[in-house]
Amino acid sequence: KKRIVSGVQPTGSIHLGNYLGAIKNWISLQNSYDTLFFIVDLHAITLPYDAQQLSKATRDTAAIYLACGVDTSKASVFVQSHVRAHVELMWLLSSATPIGWLNKMIQFKEKSRKAGDENVAVALLTYPVLMASDILLYQSDFVPVGEDQKQHLELTRELAERVNFLYGGRKWKKLGGRGGTIFKVPEPLIPPAGARVMSLTDGLSKMSKSAPSDQSRINLLDSKDVIANKIKRCKTDSFIGLEFDNPERPESNNLLSIYQLMSGKTKEEVAQECENMNWGTFKILLTDALIDHLQPIQVRYEEIMSDSAYLDRVLAEGATKAADIADATLNNVYQAMGFLRR
Ligand code: TYM
Numbered sequence: 112k113k114r115i116v117s118g119v120q121p122t123g124s125i126h127l128g129n130y131l132g133a134i135k136n137w138i139s140l141q142n143s144y145d146t147l148f149f150i151v152d153l154h155a156i157t158l159p160y161d162a163q164q165l166s167k168a169t170r171d172t173a174a175i176y177l178a179c180g181v182d183t184s185k186a187s188v189f190v191q192s193h194v195r196a197h198v199e200l201m202w203l204l205s206s207a208t209p210i211g212w213l214n215k216m217i218q219f220k221e222k223s224r225k226a227g228d229e230n231v232a233v234a235l236l237t238y239p240v241l242m243a244s245d246i247l248l249y250q251s252d253f254v255p256v257g258e259d260q261k262q263h264l265e266l267t268r269e270l271a272e273r274v275n276f277l278y279g280g281r282k283w284k285k286l287g288g289r290g291g292t293i294f295k296v297p298e299p300l301i302p303p304a305g306a307r308v309m310s311l312t313d314g315l316s317k318m319s320k321s322a323p324s325d326q327s328r329i330n331l332l333d334s335k336d337v338i339a340n341k342i343k344r345c346k347t348d349s350f351i352g353l354e355f356d357n358p359e360r361p362e363s364n365n366l367l368s369i370y371q372l373m374s375g376k377t378k379e380e381v382a383q384e385c386e387n388m389n390w391g392t393f394k395i396l397l398t399d400a401l402i403d404h405l406q407p408i409q410v411r412y413e414e415i416m417s418d419s420a421y422l423d424r425v426l427a428e429g430a431t432k433a434a435d436i437a438d439a440t441l442n443n444v445y446q447a448m449g450f451l452r453r
Contacts, residue, residue, distance in 0.1 A: 126320060147429075150190050197245055255300040286446060345366070352388060355368070
C-alpha cells in the first residue's frame with residue numbers, strides 16, 4: 112500500500128481552510144492508503160506562543176481529526192513530539208540544506224516580515240526542514256495539503272533527492288548498508304477545490320488562524336449563531352447573481368466554492384442553482400449548509416473530549432506505530448551518513 116502523511120499545527124482554532132484544504136481529504140484517502148496523521152506541536156513553537164495552551168490545543172486538534180472522520184482502525188494518529196525521530200532527522204537533514212533554500216520560502220518571508228527581525232526565531236527559518244523530516248521519515252508517497260504548503264513540499268522533494276545523491280546508492284553500500292535510495296521522493300496532493308479557502312472579510316487573502324479578526328474565518332467549532340453572524344457580515348459585492356471564476360469577484364468565487372464543498376454538490380450544480388440568486392438568499396443557503404455539515408462534527412468532538420482516556424490511548428498507539436517506521440528510516444540515514452553505530 113502507498114503511504115500518506117499529513118498534519119496540522121495546534122495553534123488557534125482549526126478553521127474551514129484547514130478542513131477543506133487538508134483534513135476533509137484525509138478521510139477519503141484513509142480507505143485506500145496506509146495513512147499517518149500527526150499534530151505538529153513542534154512546528155507550533157516557531158512563532159511566539161502560549162506554553163499554558165499548547166498541550167490543550169494539541170489534544171483539541173487530535174479530537175478534531177477524529178471528529179472529522181479520521182478512523183483509528185485505519186489511520187495512525189499521533190503527536191509529532193512523541194516520536195523523537197522527527198527532531199533527530201531534522202538535524203541530519205539540516206546539514207544537507209543550503210540556507211538559500213530556506214531564505215526564499217514565502218511563508219518564512221511573510222511571517223518574519225510581520226514579526227520583525229529581532230523576534231524571528233531560528234526555528235522559523237528551519238521550519239521546512241522539520242516538515243521535510245515529518246514526511247521523509249515515513250517514506251511517504253503522497254502528502255495531502257492546501258496550496259500554501261506547495262513550496263514546502265517542493266523543498267522536501269529537493270532535499271530527499273539531494274540526500275539520496277550525497278549519501279545513497281553505492282556509497283551507502285560501501286558503508287555496510289543496503290545501498291539504493293535513502294528516501295522516497297513524495298508528491299503533494301492538492302485538492303481541485305478547497306486548496307485555498309479565502310477570508311470572509313477579504314476575498315483576496317487566505318483564510319488563516321493568525322488573522323487578527325475572527326470574523327475572517329469559520330472555525331470548525333463555531334456555534335450556529337456565530338456561523339450565522341459571520342456569514343451575515345461577510346464581504347459581498349454589488350453584482351447581481353453569483354458566479355465562479357470571475358477575477359473581479361473573489362468573494363463570490365470563494366463563497367460558492369465553500370457552499371459547493373459543504374453541500375456535496377458539483378460545481379455545475381452550484382453555478383446553476385446560484386446564477387440568478389441575490390446575496391441575501393444565498394447567505395441563508397450557505398449558512399444552513401455550513402451548520403448541517405459542521406454540527407455532526409461538533410457533536411462527535413464533544414463525545415471524544417468527554418473520554419480523555421480514549422484519546423490518550425489513540426495517541427499512544429499512534430506514536431508506537433509511527434516510531435517503528437520512523438526509527439527504521441532514521442537508522443538508515445545515520446548509517447548512510449557514516450555515523451558510528453552503538
Ligand atoms: P497549517 O497548520 O498551517 O495548516 C494545516 C493544513 O491546512 C491547509 N490550509 C489551507 N487550505 C486551504 N485554504 C486555506 N486557507 C488554508 N489554510 C491552511 C494547509 O495547507 C495545511 O495542509 N507546515 C504545515 C503543517 C505540517 C505538515 C507536515 C503538513 C508540518 N509537517 C508534514 C504535511 C506534512 C502547516 O503549518 O499547516
